[in-house]
Amino acid sequence: MKAEKIKDNIYWVGGIDWGLRNFHGYITQRGSTYNAYLIMDEKITLIDTAKYYLVDEMLERISSIVDPAKIDVIVSNHVEMDHSGGLPRLMEICPNATLITSPNGEKGLKAHYKKDWDFHVVKSGDSFSLGKRSLNFLLTPMVHWPDNMLSYMPEEKILFSNDSFGQHLACSERFDDQYPLDIIMVEAKKYYANIVLPYSAQVQKELAEASKLDIQIVCPSHGIIWRSHIPEIVECYKQWSSNQTVKKALIIYDTMWNSTKSMAYAVMDAFSEKGYATRLMDLNETHISDIMTEVIDSEYICVGSPTLNNHLLPTVAEFLTYLKGLSPKKRKAVAFGSFGWGGQSVSQVESYLSESGFDVEATFKHQYVPDKKYLKQLTEELKTKIS
Numbered sequence: 001m002k003a004e005k006i007k008d009n010i011y012w013v014g015g016i017d018w019g020l021r022n023f024h025g026y027i028t029q030r031g032s033t034y035n036a037y038l039i040m041d042e043k044i045t046l047i048d049t050a051k052y053y054l055v056d057e058m059l060e061r062i063s064s065i066v067d068p069a070k071i072d073v074i075v076s077n078h079v080e081m082d083h084s085g086g087l088p089r090l091m092e093i094c095p096n097a098t099l100i101t102s103p104n105g106e107k108g109l110k111a112h113y114k115k116d117w118d119f120h121v122v123k124s125g126d127s128f129s130l131g132k133r134s135l136n137f138l139l140t141p142m143v144h145w146p147d148n149m150l151s152y153m154p155e156e157k158i159l160f161s162n163d164s165f166g167q168h169l170a171c172s173e174r175f176d177d178q179y180p181l182d183i184i185m186v187e188a189k190k191y192y193a194n195i196v197l198p199y200s201a202q203v204q205k206e207l208a209e210a211s212k213l214d215i216q217i218v219c220p221s222h223g224i225i226w227r228s229h230i231p232e233i234v235e236c237y238k239q240w241s242s243n244q245t246v247k248k249a250l251i252i253y254d255t256m257w258n259s260t261k262s263m264a265y266a267v268m269d270a271f272s273e274k275g276y277a278t279r280l281m282d283l284n285e286t287h288i289s290d291i292m293t294e295v296i297d298s299e300y301i302c303v304g305s306p307t308l309n310n311h312l313l314p315t316v317a318e319f320l321t322y323l324k325g326l327s328p329k330k331r332k333a334v335a336f337g338s339f340g341w342g343g344q345s346v347s348q349v350e351s352y353l354s355e356s357g358f359d360v361e362a363t364f365k366h367q368y369v370p371d372k373k374y375l376k377q378l379t380e381e382l383k384t385k386i387s
């Protein structure tokens with residue numbers, strides 16, 4: 001395994017996680033990469049590392065250019081262990097390396113690894129000379145941990161953006177003009193929806209600061225490197241971080257004996273007849289992380305659950321908990337479901353949606369099996385409430 005050239009004397013030396021299918025609950029159908037970057041300058045520098053089980057792969061790639069023991073500087077843009085997991089091994093190999101990180105980065109790395117490495121703590125606006133080139137630092141706290149920062153190399157116009165602009169995508173191609181752009185964009189959208197979305201206000205500040213930089217290459221810490229489609233991904237980040245939606249309704253449900261399912265179809269009919277794009281999603285068949293990819297630009301989120309033992313179904317509760325944590329804003333909602341007796345599930349769904357900050361515009365609950373007449377009534381009533 002060899003290093004891959006980004007520009008003269010700048011290399012990708014990361015690890016490819018071909019088999020990764022679950023990243024703390026986020027389904028990664030296409031695997032991932034942990035991108036580390038080697039800069040051969042007067043000070044040999046490594047930006048970020050890889051997950052612990054891909055450190056050997058990273059070291060092999062570094063060794064194709066230089067003995068890893070000769071690394072002088074390591075930049076840790078982010079403490080999370082998919083990027084810092086290689087630090088303990090590396091710091092054993094090059095114990096005198098300077099470790100550049102943010103104030104919260106130092107705190108986080110010490111808390112994770114219990115080591116007193118040679119930390120060089122930077123703040124926004126600080127610069128560090130590598131020789132012919134330099135790195136400027138911009139702290140971006142809570143995109144998406146308190147420690148995150150960006151490193152910018154003005155001489156080469158490269159932004160090392162860490163998690164921002166990343167995608168969970170394992171492939172041999174490294175650049176955005178070498179791989180199908182539609183797949184890169186879907187994975188970038190899924191990444192934003194499942195990782196970055198709660199921190200959209202901070203993303204907007206980051207975008208404003210980054211817009212002052214002259215950038216030709218964006219090197220994220222996951223997936224493809226951006227060099228030909230930077231305006232497109234920046235525009236997507238602007239839209240996603242400002243909670244812009246399109247005329248689309250998601251109908252998400254679980255069902256016991258198909259009664260809530262038939263209500264889901266009636267809800268979908270109302271939106272279709274009002275000219276909305278619709279997505280019907282059975283929680284037994286669609287993973288919640290894939291649903292989030294659709295949530296990110298949907299105007300309506302409609303959720304249905306029957307009542308089981310006085311509660312909504314666990315599958316629906318799981319989704320609503322995940323949704324609330326990821327905190328999309330400015331959405332409208334509908335709650336619905338069937339019941340035999342009790343019938344608490346619909347008000348519980350409604351509470352979750354209200355607590356998520358959504359405007360719940362309609363609720364529908366029906367005892368036992370809805371007939372065609374009721375389902376038609378539901379569709380017609382909902383049509384009058386869709387704004």
Ligand code: FEO
Nearest residue numbers: 078080082163221
């Ligand atoms: Fe890819 Fe927040 O780590």
